[in-house]
Amino acid sequence: MNSLLVDLGDRSYPIYIEAGLLNTSSPVTSHIKSKRVTIVSNDVVFPIYGEKLISALGDFDVDYLLLPDGEQEKNLANFDLIMTHLLEGGHGRDSTLIALGGGVIGDITGFAAACYQRGVDFIQIPTTLLSQVDSSVGGKTAINHPLGKNMVGAFYQPNAVIIDIETLSTLPAREFSAGMAEVIKYGILGDKAFFDWLEENKLAIKAKDSELLKQVIARCCQCKADIVAEDEKEAGKRALLNLGHTFGHAIEAEQGYGVWLHGEAVATGMVLASTLSEHRGLLSASELRRIIELLAYFELPIYSPEDMDLESYLKHMKRDKKNIAGQLRFVLPKGLGDSDVYGDVTIEELKQLLD
Structure with missing residues (x-):
């Protein structure tokens, strides 16, 4: 065992x-x-x-x-x-x-x-x-x-x-795909070798190969266990686990809980965060493309809901638990396998992103 x-x-x-x-x-x-x-x-x-x-x-x-x-x-x-x-x-x-x-x-x-x-x-x-x-x-x-x-x-x-x-x-196929969003998240935020491995084994993972699924689950659990042991109550490093969640939670709340599955909203949130990162020169265009392609392979949504504009996001983001003194904070990848929390994202950047 x-x-x-x-x-x-x-x-x-x-x-x-x-x-x-x-x-x-x-x-x-x-x-x-x-x-x-x-x-x-x-x-x-x-x-x-x-x-x-x-x-x-x-x-x-x-x-x-x-x-x-x-x-x-x-x-x-x-x-x-x-x-x-x-x-x-x-x-x-x-x-x-x-x-x-x-x-x-x-x-x-x-x-x-x-x-x-x-x-x-x-x-x-x-x-x-x-x-x-x-x-x-x-x-x-x-x-x-x-x-x-x-x-x-x-x-x-x-x-x-x-x-x-x-x-x-x-597990229904849609729920399995939603789970893969969180799996892919671990590769993006802190484990490039894992992201590479997911790309190489995506066919067998999608087919639910039991041995590969055990490896997937163990790798993700070990990553999270290590971070939680270091920062149990999200005073620092644990915030990185929220990659894609600031956008994703806004989508879930705005659309109505259950309309978008959590993993689906996180997938779109990670695309938005990664695109913002690419705009800032932190992430290369090829890395952004790899992130989008892997999410899309597992049939996850990669586009923001058509009925959500900047204000639709901001009204929820202003209540995000990572905010400090009213300042919006975002987890952004700065290369595959590396990420950080940024508190200097401007409203104009978000407007350009969502437009």
């Missing part, structure tokens, strides 16, 4: 990556400290994998709560449903929450775990490529607000992340 460690001292935790992990009681049961367990999932994932997980939990006292599927469901109302379920079920501080699903389920369950009785244990079992390579690792938990994505949340680390790559066999 492949395993990595997110090194955070006494709050360190493992990431397990293997096929068939939902078919066995280990490793999930080894990270549960009491008998009470609540599985939070959705009405798409649970019918496929819920019984497997309950069976793997054996003699634990297990209940579950199913939320509707979709980014629009990562909201205060469903957060309240989780709180009510735990309170009505008599759960105490020794209970464990298990998030079984994609990034929406992982984020809202983690936030609920952070808040319930001031903090209970939780385990991430991500079932989408995007959540496996990104959102399940690092302890960012949140819900959305109508005025901004992930604006209500907490940094709260799981006990473990358990990645069964067999769950990708039932």
